[in-house]
Amino acid sequence: MELKIQDLEKRFGGIKALKGISLSLLGNELVGLIGPNGSGKTTLVNIIGGIYKPDSGQIYFNGRDIAGLKPNKVATEGIGRTFQVTRAFRRMTVMENLLVPGMAHDPQLGRETWQKRGREVLDFLTMDHLRNDYARSLSGGQQKLLELGQVLMTDPGLILLDEPFAGVHPKLMETIFDYITTLHSEGKAFIIVSHDMDSIFTLSERLIVLSYGEIIADGDPETVKRDEIVIEAYLGEEDASA
Amino acid sequence: MDYFISLTITGVVMGFIFALMALGLTLIFSILNVINFAHGEFYMLGGYAIFLLLEAFSGVPPILMVPVAGILVAILGIVFEIAFLRPMHEDKIERPAEYAVLITFGLSFFLLNLALALWGPYPHSPPPFIEGSVKFGPIFISADRLVASGMSLLLLALLLLIINKTWLGKALRAVSQDKQAAAVVGINSEVMNTIAFALGVGLAAVSGALLASTFSVTPDVGAVPAVRSYIIIVLGGMGSIPGSIVGAIIIGLVESYGAGYFPDPSRALNYKMAYGLVIFALVLLVRPQGLFGRKEL
Amino acid sequence: MSKITNALRQPIALAALGGLVLILILPLFVQSYWLHVLITAYFYAILASSWALLAGYGGQFSFAHMAFMAIGAYVGGLVAIHLNVPLIASILIGTLAAGLAGLIIGALTLRFKATYLALFTIAFSEILRITIRAEAQITRGDRGLKLTPLFPDSISRVPDYYVLAGLLILCLAFMYWLIQSRVGLFLRAIREDEVAAAARGVDVVRYKVLVFVLTSMIAGIAGAVFANYVTIITPNIMVLPQMGLVIAMAIIGGVESLIAAAIGAILIQISLELLREFGAWRMVIFGALLIVTLRFASSGLLTTIFNRIFKLGPKAELRKGTDGGATDDGT
Numbered sequence: 001m002e003l004k005i006q007d008l009e010k011r012f013g014g015i016k017a018l019k020g021i022s023l024s025l026l027g028n029e030l031v032g033l034i035g036p037n038g039s040g041k042t043t044l045v046n047i048i049g050g051i052y053k054p055d056s057g058q059i060y061f062n063g064r065d066i067a068g069l070k071p072n073k074v075a076t077e078g079i080g081r082t083f084q085v086t087r088a089f090r091r092m093t094v095m096e097n098l099l100v101p102g103m104a105h106d107p108q109l110g111r112e113t114w115q116k117r118g119r120e121v122l123d124f125l126t127m128d129h130l131r132n133d134y135a136r137s138l139s140g141g142q143q144k145l146l147e148l149g150q151v152l153m154t155d156p157g158l159i160l161l162d163e164p165f166a167g168v169h170p171k172l173m174e175t176i177f178d179y180i181t182t183l184h185s186e187g188k189a190f191i192i193v194s195h196d197m198d199s200i201f202t203l204s205e206r207l208i209v210l211s212y213g214e215i216i217a218d219g220d221p222e223t224v225k226r227d228e229i230v231i232e233a234y235l236g237e238e239d240a241s242a
Numbered sequence: 243m244d245y246f247i248s249l250t251i252t253g254v255v256m257g258f259i260f261a262l263m264a265l266g267l268t269l270i271f272s273i274l275n276v277i278n279f280a281h282g283e284f285y286m287l288g289g290y291a292i293f294l295l296l297e298a299f300s301g302v303p304p305i306l307m308v309p310v311a312g313i314l315v316a317i318l319g320i321v322f323e324i325a326f327l328r329p330m331h332e333d334k335i336e337r338p339a340e341y342a343v344l345i346t347f348g349l350s351f352f353l354l355n356l357a358l359a360l361w362g363p364y365p366h367s368p369p370p371f372i373e374g375s376v377k378f379g380p381i382f383i384s385a386d387r388l389v390a391s392g393m394s395l396l397l398l399a400l401l402l403l404i405i406n407k408t409w410l411g412k413a414l415r416a417v418s419q420d421k422q423a424a425a426v427v428g429i430n431s432e433v434m435n436t437i438a439f440a441l442g443v444g445l446a447a448v449s450g451a452l453l454a455s456t457f458s459v460t461p462d463v464g465a466v467p468a469v470r471s472y473i474i475i476v477l478g479g480m481g482s483i484p485g486s487i488v489g490a491i492i493i494g495l496v497e498s499y500g501a502g503y504f505p506d507p508s509r510a511l512n513y514k515m516a517y518g519l520v521i522f523a524l525v526l527l528v529r530p531q532g533l534f535g536r537k538e539l
Numbered sequence: 540m541s542k543i544t545n546a547l548r549q550p551i552a553l554a555a556l557g558g559l560v561l562i563l564i565l566p567l568f569v570q571s572y573w574l575h576v577l578i579t580a581y582f583y584a585i586l587a588s589s590w591a592l593l594a595g596y597g598g599q600f601s602f603a604h605m606a607f608m609a610i611g612a613y614v615g616g617l618v619a620i621h622l623n624v625p626l627i628a629s630i631l632i633g634t635l636a637a638g639l640a641g642l643i644i645g646a647l648t649l650r651f652k653a654t655y656l657a658l659f660t661i662a663f664s665e666i667l668r669i670t671i672r673a674e675a676q677i678t679r680g681d682r683g684l685k686l687t688p689l690f691p692d693s694i695s696r697v698p699d700y701y702v703l704a705g706l707l708i709l710c711l712a713f714m715y716w717l718i719q720s721r722v723g724l725f726l727r728a729i730r731e732d733e734v735a736a737a738a739r740g741v742d743v744v745r746y747k748v749l750v751f752v753l754t755s756m757i758a759g760i761a762g763a764v765f766a767n768y769v770t771i772i773t774p775n776i777m778v779l780p781q782m783g784l785v786i787a788m789a790i791i792g793g794v795e796s797l798i799a800a801a802i803g804a805i806l807i808q809i810s811l812e813l814l815r816e817f818g819a820w821r822m823v824i825f826g827a828l829l830i831v832t833l834r835f836a837s838s839g840l841l842t843t844i845f846n847r848i849f850k851l852g853p854k855a856e857l858r859k860g861t862d863g864g865a866t867d868d869g870t
Contacts, residue, residue: 049738070744071737087735089728100728103721104740111721150739277654326834336837339653340600344790345833347602347657351783352826359819465779469665472658512673519666526659527647 001062001078001157001189002026003048008057010043017043019213021057025158025191030184032204032221033193036233039210041193042084045160048191049081050074062157076105080151081160084193086143088150090136094127097135097146098153105154114153121149125179141172148179158189165196177203201225209233248379249502250495255383255391257494259449262394263467264474264486265401266445272418272481273438274327279346281446282468283353287315288447289459290361293368304371308393308451315447316440322349323439328432350468357461365458390452397448398487405483414438418481446471466515473522479535488533493518555798562704566697573812574696580808581703582765585710587788587804588797589757592714595794596723597750598730600653602782603644603660604758606667609777611637611759612766613671613678616686626687630763637759638752645751649744664777672774683771689764699768706764707801710757714797717753726750784822787829793839803841 008021018040025031033041046052048059050071059067061077069077089097095118102114122128125145130138135146144164151159161180165173180203184190194200200207200221207224209217211233217224224230263285270278278284291311296304326345330338372385405411416424417434424431450464457463474493478485500517504510525532566574586608594600615633618624624632644663648656671678678684690698717723725746728736737743766772775781785804792803807825814821828840836843 051734051738070742071734072740072742075738075740081738083735083738087732087738089731089735091731092727096724096727100724100736100741101739103724104742107721154740277658279657326830329834337653340598341833341837343600343653343657344786345830347783347786348790348826348829348833351780351787352823352830354780355819355822355826359823362819462780469661472661476658509673512669516666516669516673519662519669522662523659523666526651526655526662530655 001028002060003158003189004058004060005048006058008044008047008059009055010040010047010052011055017213018047018054021210021213021215023208023215023218025189028184028187028189030180030190030203030205031192032200032207033191033210034195034197034200034207035210035216038212039233040213041210042162043213044210045081045162045191045193048074048079049160072104075101075154075156078154078157079160080154080156080158082144082147082151082162082164084163084166086140086147088135088138088143088146091134093132093134094122094138094146094149095131098122098149101150101153117153118149121152124152125149141168144168144172144176145179148176152183156188158191159183161190161192161194163194164192165194165199173199245380245502248381249498251378252381252383253495253498254491255387255494256498257491258391258394258398259387259453260467260470260474260494261487261490262397262452263446263449264471264478264490265398265483266442266449267471268475268478268481268483268486269414269438269445270442271475272483273414274435276327276330276342276346277472277480278439278442279343279468280350280353281443281471282464282466283350283357284315284319284443284446284464285450285467286357286459286461286464287318287353288312288450289368289454289463290357290366291315291447292451292454293366293459296368304369304455305389305393308448311451312444312448316444319440319443320436323436327435327439331432331435354461354464361461363460365460367458368454370455384456386456387453390456393452394449397445401445402483410437469515470518473518475532476522476525476530477532479532482532482534485532485534493521496521559708562708563701566700571696574700576809576812577805578696578700578703578765578768580805581707582761582768583785583788583808584801584804585707585761586758586785587792588711588714588801589754589761590785591789591792591794591797591800592718593750593754595789595796595800596718596730597726597747597754599648599747599751600657601644601648601660601751602657602779603664604754604785605777605782606660606664607637607641607755607758608762609667609671609772609774610640611762612772612776613684615763616684616766616772617677619687620684626689626767630760630767633763634756634760637762638756641752641755641759642748644755645748648751649747661779664779664782668774668777678774681773681775683773686767686770686772688770689767702764703768706761710761711797711801714757718797722746722749784825787825791825791828791832791840793842793845795838796842799839799841799845803839806841 003025005024006022008018009016010018021044033044035041043052047054050066050069050073053068057067058065061079064077066074066077089100095115098118098121099111099114102109102117103111119128119131122131125148127142127145127149130142135143138146164176164180168176177199180190180192192200192203204221207217207219207221208215209224209230216233217227217230263281267278267281270276288311291314292304292307295307295310296302299307326349327342329335330341335341370386371389375382375384376388405414413424413429414434414437416427416429417431421431424434449467450459470493474489475486477492478487478489496517497514501510501514504513565577569577586604590604593604611633613633614636615629618632619626619629644660648659651659672680674680675682689702725736725741728739728741729743729746733743762776788804788807789800791807792801793799811821817824832840838846
């Protein structure tokens with residue numbers, strides 16, 4: 001797995017959301033993406049995921065140019081993503097929610113094959129007993145896991161998680177934590193956007209800090225935590241909200 | 243008088259009349275975020291209302307019955323809004339955007355057929371406001387139409403006054419900009435919704451009442467004005483009051499020039515609506531926010 | 540739980556089979572006048588169910604459906620008259636023309652949300668109607684375009700009946716096959732959440748346009764065939780109240796269920812006949828029914844009644860809790 005981003009820029013109207021972002025991921029890195037509100041974290045994820053087209057810059061995933069590809073094509077390339085506010089298919093069953101990414105990825109394999117795969121994924125998430133339930137009858141936490149399950153169906157090399165811990169109660173947070181760790185040890189790379197400092201510091205091997213659309217720090221959590229520029233960026237946010 | 247100038251005058255005269263109904267539609271969109279697909283039927287009801295009022299009170303000068311017709315129809319609007327639109331904003335409806343389209347379209351279907359059942363398909367004509375017509379070059383404009391246009395202008399001015407200078411107008415503007423902020427300062431957006439809807443359909447009804455003697459009233463008399471109103475507010479910008487006025491004048495002119503200059507006079511009238519519709523389709527495709535409006539798909 | 544759903548499936552399958560047999564043997568008992576009513580009912584059933592597929596299932600509430608039907612009718616009729624194309628070929632050409640129009644409109648309206656889609660498709664429909672009316676030299680306008688009957692040598696309506704009945708069954712079968720396939724799965728995902736569907740790999744553009752093209756072709760073939768049954772068409776076949784009637788049928792029947800929409804259409808058409816003495820009040824009743832259904836039984840009157848009797852559907856799941864339940868099989 002290799003992700004190479006070079007000089008990525010994006011503006012919305014008059015505001016430059018991303019100014020010359022460059023970063024590389026190689027192998028199964030577990031990267032935390034943090035930064036004050038409005039620093040461009042979700043924009044970056046949305047650009048990688050294909051929802052926005054960058055104004056300039058390149059994105060290469062496993063050697064292929066994915067900048068400006070539509071979201072469904074990005075998914076095919078092997079990048080999965082979850083959303084800050086869970087977007088499961090509410091009036092479809094859990095199994096159907098899992099069939100969608102599978103059948104979209106490779107319809108030739110057939111529904112039965114993908115159903116089997118779906119049950120594997122559900123087993124992993126200990127949600128198999130819910131497979132015939134409608135997604136909307138699931139609790140918020142279960143829906144978050146369902147979204148993760150959808151991503152796992154096609155075995156992506158890189159997983160983008162947008163605020164996976166937001167509004168999640170501690171027990172479930174532990175569970176998600178464990179899943180991420182397990183998947184990571186199985187070879188998957190992660191970019192995790194989060195405001196939850198404790199979790200992200202514990203979980204990540206590498207921390208990238210965004211501020212006003214630029215990367216102000218990129219390194220191991222301990223070093224980044226103590227970086228003056230990073231502290232200032234967050235304190236600045238505190239001042240503004242105080 | 244120059245043919246062009248006569249056409250221009252006709253266009254502007256009609257434009258003011260169109261503006262009143264379009265303003266009603268844009269007001270409803272601005273406050274409730276809903277396109278009232280039954281707008282034409284409220285226009286139609288205004289026509290029947292004034293006809294029935296003048297039959298019942300035959301001595302009264304027709305012009306005085308216009309606001310009465312408007313108020314009566316507005317009351318119907320209040321009932322509908324409370325029963326069928328309010329639930330949308332109380333989170334009782336699953337897919338509110340589609341629901342809004344369908345329920346107002348359903349209302350349109352219902353009202354059209356109700357009118358057909360109650361009053362039959364044949365035209366009803368209330369007595370005119372004034373007899374006679376005025377000559378503008380080679381073109382005659384009936385006095386009635388001029389009265390309608392004049393009244394429309396008056397009402398437009400009145401409305402602009404209300405919206406810009408009164409507390410009600412301020413409240414409406416507040417809700418159209420930011421419902422939650424308005425709620426914080428104590429403006430009840432549910433009540434504003436109802437008022438806006440009543441006002442909006444009332445304006446359509448007044449339009450219908452003003453033109454009842456010119457065009458006669460049939461159950462489907464509102465169909466063309468409705469489509470015209472959609473065109474105007476999309477062109478002007480959905481939710482924009484100046485937009486609906488400017489848009490109305492433009493469409494009035496387009497229809498006038500279109501009918502006046504079409505090479506084949508026998509088909510000219512047939513295509514009158516087509517010009518506006520084509521503009522409409524183009525605006526939706528190329529610049530959906532119209533001339534003045536907010537950009538919202 | 541699955542044992543119960545299997546058992547429940549039996550009555551539904553039996554009912555469907557029963558319905559099929561009923562449709563096929565009706566001409567034996569029914570007079571010519573009622574055959575006409577049924578033929579018209581089947582025509583509306585095709586339109587209502589295909590609109591339900593586009594709108595209820597695919598989430599695209601278009602008002603251009605009757606326009607596509609009219610394109611099928613007029614293009615088919617005009618090539619038959621002016622180019623001497625034989626009947627079946629003219630029907631196919633009409634169908635393809637409708638499909639082409641569907642492709643264009645579907646592609647143009649990809650990003651349109653509900654309100655804008657409604658406005659645009661209304662505009663398209665009206666422009667088409669005005670043009671057909673205005674170009675009376677070609678289309679005969681309000682006087683009507685005369686077409687050759689489906690069976691010129693037959694005085695009985697029975698052959699026409701079987702053609703329309705067959706067309707209805709064929710269209711329903713095709714649309715059901717579509718729904719059970721991955722197309723149906725993706726359409727539902729798109730309807731639920733377009734952004735999420737794309738993120739999960741669904742080619743949203745392709746499937747949105749596909750459902751538009753397919754349903755417009757179904758409307759087109761219904762138009763072309765029915766036109767040759769009634770043998771005369773005017774632009775009034777596509778006035779907005781007609782679109783309203785089809786929408787009412789689909790919604791009252793059940794906008795997310797093809798068979799409910801079809802049955803809704805047939806029942807409404809039959810009711811309209813039976814209630815003839817009520818005159819214009821018939822439509823008033825259906826208008827009221829439409830509004831009330833939208834407000835209180837949005838998945839359709841028939842569907843709601845059916846679900847209550849058999850305790851199926853998403854709401855039943857919520858009432859029961861999460862102890863498993865019937866799977867959503869698209870009906």
